[in-house]
Amino acid sequence: MQRGLHPGPFTPFRGKGRPGTTQRLAVLLALTAGLAAAPCIAQAEQGEAMGAAPGKFDPKKFSHPTEITNKWLPSKPGMRWSYSGNSVEDDGKVVRHQIEMTITDLVKVIGGIQTVVSYELDWHDNELVEAELSFFAQDDDGNVWRFGEYPEEYEDGKLIKAPTWIHGFEGARAGIMLEASPRVGTPSYSQGWGPAVGWKDRAQTYQVGQKVTVKAGSYEDVIVIKETAKGENDAAQLKYYAPNVGGVQVGWIGDKRLARERLELVAFEQVDEKTLADVRQKAIELEKSAYRHGGKAYNPTMPISSNP
Numbered sequence: 001m002q003r004g005l006h007p008g009p010f011t012p013f014r015g016k017g018r019p020g021t022t023q024r025l026a027v028l029l030a031l032t033a034g035l036a037a038a039p040c041i042a043q044a045e046q047g048e049a050m051g052a053a054p055g056k057f058d059p060k061k062f063s064h065p066t067e068i069t070n071k072w073l074p075s076k077p078g079m080r081w082s083y084s085g086n087s088v089e090d091d092g093k094v095v096r097h098q099i100e101m102t103i104t105d106l107v108k109v110i111g112g113i114q115t116v117v118s119y120e121l122d123w124h125d126n127e128l129v130e131a132e133l134s135f136f137a138q139d140d141d142g143n144v145w146r147f148g149e150y151p152e153e154y155e156d157g158k159l160i161k162a163p164t165w166i167h168g169f170e171g172a173r174a175g176i177m178l179e180a181s182p183r184v185g186t187p188s189y190s191q192g193w194g195p196a197v198g199w200k201d202r203a204q205t206y207q208v209g210q211k212v213t214v215k216a217g218s219y220e221d222v223i224v225i226k227e228t229a230k231g232e233n234d235a236a237q238l239k240y241y242a243p244n245v246g247g248v249q250v251g252w253i254g255d256k257r258l259a260r261e262r263l264e265l266v267a268f269e270q271v272d273e274k275t276l277a278d279v280r281q282k283a284i285e286l287e288k289s290a291y292r293h294g295g296k297a298y299n300p301t302m303p304i305s306s307n308p
Contacts (some may be wrong), residue, residue: 031255048222055147057174062113065137072223072241073144073178075116075136077307078276079107080096081246083167084215085263087124097263098123102271102279102289110152111168117172117304129154133304135166146192147199148172150298161264164290164297165194172196172273172297176203178241182223184208191227200230212240214248222248237261 029264063144068075099122115135122130133149138144148166152159158213167174173305175192219242226243240249250263271279284303290298 005257023078027121028183030055037284044101048084059111059141062085062137063140065117065139066107066114068116068136068144070138070142070144070178070180071243072182073136073237073246075103075118075144076243077103078271079103079246080267080269080271081265082267083250083263085245085250085261087261087263089124095125096123098126099263104280104283105214105276105307106280106283106304107307109302110135110166111174113137115145115147117283119279119286128157131286133283133290136177144177145174146177147174148297150294152286152289152293159289159293162290162293162295163201164294165192165197166294166297166301167192167219169195169297169300171197172199175201178203178225180203182208188228191200201227202230203227210240212249214241214263214266216248216268219243220249226253251269272277 007173033256041285080100080102083097085097086094087097088094097294099120101118101120104117104119106115108117109115115137118132118134118136121128122132122133130151130153132149134149136144137147148164150162150164150166152162154160165172171193173190174192175190177191179186179189182205184205184207186205186283187203191201191203192199194200203225206225206226210222210224212219212222222240222242224238225241226236227239235254236252238251238253239247240251242248245265245268249263250261251258252262287304
């Protein structure tokens, strides 16, 4: 399951696209059921992912991709979201969970499209367990798309894995993080397709017009997006988005204990130039590591650069 949230553009479902226990079991069962059926299954799943509402990916519809003005996911350089809460580990232990995400003034060209680079840090029980670069762009209809990510996962301060997916490589395809005009009753949509690392998340508008109070403040006209991962039908995370702010809260529904994560926005700010420069340098250093550990998904990509 995927981990928590993505502050500006929330990180989808828990585990950041990495296969959870249920997903890994599903993969093993699929393999043992018969390799002959695998191509058909893969084609069917990819067709489902790419045919999701509100429409297929069209690279011609990104005239100003780095101008992310979607009111539910505003993403301008220097914006920072900080979250705090708790989540359930694989062994059932409840741990303190904190996330900090900053929109950099860097861009990365993916599939011929300039994307905005975000830099995110994730702590469990005050230990840094993940650092991540994610890549976003807005289409001409106002939908915000996720073009991939490079996450580094740590244990006792050491890198243990970097399950990377980037649009256009190893069968990966961009997906919609949030629609321009979310409405209840509309079909679910793919949030990205990264089969090499088990990224098969989907989202659907669950509620609109909600009121939410968190440490950072009280918000009205909040929308709620339900996120699920293929193969984990007994769990879903709920992401709450406030207009002109972005993600303000994470909750859950369903019976699966591992989906039980609660996070709330504790600070939403515009960092100063000095802080932004520091984040920029950290993002550049993380990308250097990405070229060493990101494998076939990252090595062919163009380096990140300053936003022109």
